[in-house]
Amino acid sequence: GAGVSQSPSNKVTEKGKDVELRCDPISGHTALYWYRQSLGQGLEFLIYFQGNSAPDKSGLPSDRFSAERTGGSVSTLTIQRTQQEDSAVYLCASSLFTGGAYEQYFGPGTRLTVT
Amino acid sequence: KNQVEQSPQSLIILEGKNCTLQCNYTVSPFSNLRWYKQDTGRGPVSLTIMTFSENTKSNGRYTATLDADTKQSSLHITASQLSDSASYICVVTGESWGKLQFGAGTQVVVTP
Numbered sequence: 001g002a003g004v005s006q007s008p009s010n011k012v013t014e015k016g017k018d019v020e021l022r023c024d025p026i027s028g029h030t031a032l033y034w035y036r037q038s039l040g041q042g043l044e045f046l047i048y049f050q051g052n053s054a055p056d057k058s059g060l061p062s063d064r065f066s067a068e069r070t071g072g073s074v075s076t077l078t079i080q081r082t083q084q085e086d087s088a089v090y091l092c093a094s095s096l097f098t099g100g101a102y103e104q105y106f107g108p109g110t111r112l113t114v115t
Numbered sequence: 116k117n118q119v120e121q122s123p124q125s126l127i128i129l130e131g132k133n134c135t136l137q138c139n140y141t142v143s144p145f146s147n148l149r150w151y152k153q154d155t156g157r158g159p160v161s162l163t164i165m166t167f168s169e170n171t172k173s174n175g176r177y178t179a180t181l182d183a184d185t186k187q188s189s190l191h192i193t194a195s196q197l198s199d200s201a202s203y204i205c206v207v208t209g210e211s212w213g214k215l216q217f218g219a220g221t222q223v224v225v226t227p
Contacts, residue, residue, distance in 0.1 A: 035217075040219070042204070042218055042220060043159075043215075044217075045215065091158050091159075093158070103161055103164070104215070106158030106159050106160070107158050108156070108157055108158050109156075109157075109158055
C-alpha cells in the first residue's frame with residue numbers, strides 16, 4: 001500500500017517568506033509526527049498529533065512554527081517569516097497508534113532551503 | 116545534552132566484512148530501542164525494535180543487542196553489501212506515547 005508522502009520534496013524560499021509543508025500519512029494511522037533533521041544532526045521532534053486530542057507542540061522551536069491536521073489525516077506544517085536557520089529536512093511520520101512499540105513510518109522528507 | 120549517543124560517527128568498510136555500531140543512552144524511563152536505516156534523501160526505515168526485556172533481535176544480516184542495565188545497544192552488520200551504505204540511527208523511546216529520542220547516526224560507507 002501507499003506509504004507516507006510529503007510535498008514538496010524540495011523548497012527554496014527567501015528569508016522572511018512563509019512556507020507550507022504537507023504530509024499525507026498512511027491511511028488509518030491515527031498518530032502523526034513532524035521532525036526536523038539539520039545537516040549532520042539527529043532528528044529533532046517538532047509536534048505530534050494523536051486522533052482528536054490536542055497536539056503536543058513541545059518541540060516547536062518558536063511561535064513562527066505551527067501545524068494543523070485536518071480531518072485526522074493530512075497535516076500541514078507552516079513556518080512563518082522563515083530564517084536561514086530553518087533550513088533543514090522536515091520529516092513526517094505516522095503510526096497506527098501511539099505508545100509501546102508501535103512502528104513509525106517515515107515519509108521521504110521535504111528539504112527546505114532558506115536563502 | 117543528547118540522551119542518545121552513537122559511535123563511531125562514521126566508518127568505511129570493505130564489502131563482505133562485518134561491522135558493529137554502538138549506541139549509549141541515558142533516557143529514563145525506558146520503553147524501547149529501535150535501529151533505523153536512512154538512505155541518502157530518504158526517510159528512516161526501521162530495522163529492529165526491542166523492549167527492555169529483549170536483549171537481541173535480528174533482521175536478515177542485521178543483529179541488534181540491548182543491555183538495559185548498562186543502557187547500551189549495538190547493531191552488527193554481517194557480510195556487508197554496497198546497499199548497506201547509509202546512516203544508521205539509534206532511537207530510544209522513554210515515554211509511553213511514543214516520543215522518540217534520536218541519536219545523530221553513524222554514517223556507514225561500504226566500498227567494493
